[in-house]
Amino acid sequence: MEFFQEFMEQLLRxxxxxxxxxxxxxxxxxxxxxxxxxxxxxxLGNVIAFKKGSxxxxxxxxxxxxxxxxxxxxxxxEENGIxxxxxxxxxxxxxxxxxxxxxxxxxxxxxxxxxxPPHLMSEDEAKKIESLDKLYIDCGxxxxxxxxxxxxGDIAIFDFEPTKLSGFSYSSAGLDDKAGAVVVYxxxxxxxxxxxxxxxxxxxxxxxEVGLRGAKTAxxxxxxxxxxxxxxxxxxxxxNPLKVSLGKGPTISFGPGHxxxxxxxxxxxxxxxxxxxxxxxxxxxxxxxxxxxxxxxKGVYTALLGIPxxxxxxxxxxxxxxxxxxxxRLCANIAMEEELLRSEEEIGNVK
Numbered sequence: 191m192e193f194f195q196e197f198m199e200q201l202l203r204x205x206x207x208x209x210x211x212x213x214x215x216x217x218x219x220x221x222x223x224x225x226x227x228x229x230x231x232x233x234l235g236n237v238i239a240f241k242k243g244s245x246x247x248x249x250x251x252x253x254x255x256x257x258x259x260x261x262x263x264x265x266x267x268e269e270n271g272i273x274x275x276x277x278x279x280x281x282x283x284x285x286x287x288x289x290x291x292x293x294x295x296x297x298x299x300x301x302x303x304x305x306x307p308p309h310l311m312s313e314d315e316a317k318k319i320e321s322l323d324k325l326y327i328d329c330g331x332x333x334x335x336x337x338x339x340x341x342x343g344d345i346a347i348f349d350f351e352p353t354k355l356s357g358f359s360y361s362s363a364g365l366d367d368k369a370g371a372v373v374v375y376x377x378x379x380x381x382x383x384x385x386x387x388x389x390x391x392x393x394x395x396x397x398x399e400v401g402l403r404g405a406k407t408a409x410x411x412x413x414x415x416x417x418x419x420x421x422x423x424x425x426x427x428x429x430n431p432l433k434v435s436l437g438k439g440p441t442i443s444f445g446p447g448h449x450x451x452x453x454x455x456x457x458x459x460x461x462x463x464x465x466x467x468x469x470x471x472x473x474x475x476x477x478x479x480x481x482x483x484x485x486x487x488k489g490v491y492t493a494l495l496g497i498p499x500x501x502x503x504x505x506x507x508x509x510x511x512x513x514x515x516x517x518x519r520l521c522a523n524i525a526m527e528e529e530l531l532r533s534e535e536e537i538g539n540v541k
Contacts, residue, residue, distance in 0.1 A: 193379070193515065197221055198372045202352045202362045205294055207261035207345045208278050208399045211235050214257055218394050222375055225382035226392065236408040237394040239378060245387035245528060252391040252414035253377055253521055254405060254479055255370030255421065256398030259363070260503055262291065262346040264327075271336045273301065273327040275346065279399030283319050285504045291327060292349040295340045300349060301329035348505035358437065358511045365507040367398065369497045369514060370420035376518035377525070386525045388416075398479055405479035409486040416452065416491045416530050418521060419480040422509070423470060425498030434498050437510040439466030440517040441496035447475030447484060449491040454532040456493055456524060465520050470496055491530070495520070 206214035218237045219229050229239040237257075260279030267273055273293075286303050293299040305325050308316060327346065329336055352362035362368075371394055378392050391412050395404035398421075409417065425436045434441050442460070444453055460467045475481040476494070484492040495517055500508040524530070 194372050194376045194518075197375055198368070199352055201257075201368050201371060202364055205261070205345075205347045206257055206259050206364070206368070207347060208258040208397050210294075210345055211258050211396045215394075218257065218371065218375070222378050222392065225378040232408065232411065234404050234407050235396040236404045238408060238412065239392040241378065241381065241386060241390040241392075243388040243390065244385045247528070248388045249415040249530065250391065250412065251388040251525060251530070252393055252409070252412055252417040252483075253374045254393040254395060254408070254417055254419045254483065255374045256367045256395045256404060256479055257371040258396050258399055258404070259347075259366065259368065260399055261348075264293065264340060264342055264344045264346065266342065267333060267337055267340065268326070269333055271329070271332040272304070273329065273336070273340060274323070275325070275327055276322060278345070280503050282504050283322065286325055287320065289505055290349040291346045293327070293329070293340055293344055293346045295344045297339065299329055299339050301327040301346075304328045350505045355508070359508055360511055361506050361508045363505045363507065365499060365509050366422045366502055367420070369422055369499065369509050372514055373420045373497070373517045373521065376514070377521045380518060380522040381525055384526070387528050388525060388530075390525055395479060402477070402479050402482045406482045406486070409483045409490065413487055414483075414490055417480070417483045418456075418493045418495060418524065419478055419483065420495050420497065420517060420521075421478045421480075422499040422502060422507075423496030424502060425500050425509075434468045434470060434496070436498045436500065436508070437512055438468055438498070440513055440520065441468045441470035441498065443470045443472050443476070443480075443494040443496060445472035445474065447472055447481055448493050449531075451531040451533060452491045452493050455527070455530055456520070458532055459523050459527065460520055463519065463523050465516050465523075467516070467520070468498075
């Protein structure tokens with residue numbers, strides 16, 4: 191964890207609400223710059239870094255992740271000073287009441303998401319999940335005071351300090367998908383003094399949480415031959431027979447959204463390097479950036495590595511940092527391979 195701990199903890203403390211990622215973009219640029227030939231932020235906000243390869247038959251290989259996170263936006267200031275809000279990205283509404291938030295106004299303002307006390311709820315109300323229009327943020331100010339501090343359109347994040355749990359477990363808001371950003375950054379750092387065979391692109395994309403928008407434009411501009419996306423996946427879900435576990439390595443997705451020859455090659459590299467991994471079956475393209483990258487321009491050889499994560503889209507997401515390091519090791523080894531496809535007739539028999 192020491193290899194990327196400082197980067198991870200600093201990034202997790204920088205807000206990157208979808209559509210408002212500028213501060214995090216500047217941080218990523220500064221941190222990755224020593225390890226690459228060049229880095230830039232494009233029109234939409236994607237951070238793209240490049241390292242030139244040395245192979246005679248080199249391809250354009252992209253390592254991609256999104257770094258935006260879910261959040262809230264203020265929609266109304268009520269007469270009594272409470273703030274109404276809506277979501278940016280998918281929110282677990284059941285987890286909202288009682289949570290502390292930080293409003294990113296001219297100055298940072300703290301508040302609590304309030305709702306009707308259970309004592310005052312009817313039996314039917316107590317059984318239902320509160321809709322967003324029933325919830326509010328209470329900052330402790332009256333209307334005249336709060337209007338000087340907060341405006342409609344200001345954004346808010348969940349105020350939860352990144353926390354190391356027991357062993358290699360780590361909890362924070364925004365691990366979806368800053369965990370992936372840590373991996374892509376770590377790959378660049380691992381390869382900084384090593385000649386890679388292929389031209390490498392390290393892409394930190396924006397606006398994944400509202401429709402995979404950043405990856406669409408980044409992939410169009412880069413036009414990669416191969417792409418590996420890093421995103422989180424559901425770790426240890428109760429009642430899921432296809433579950434994956436934290437601490438047992440990244441998942442390698444298999445299905446129509448991922449090129450089977452590329453997937454077989456990645457599996458063979460993991461086996462050779464003794465890197466633990468898990469398979470995740472996807473019978474249809476999932477809602478990750480890989481889905482749109484695959485069908486960019488003439489098409490892209492695409493794969494997806496998943497980082498097992500608990501409590502997705504909550505304020506207390508949990509990962510195991512061993513999975514981050516193993517993901518980065520796997521990607522770094524892929525970058526040094528001359529041949530990125532494996533042609534054996536093993537389709538449907540990836541185990």
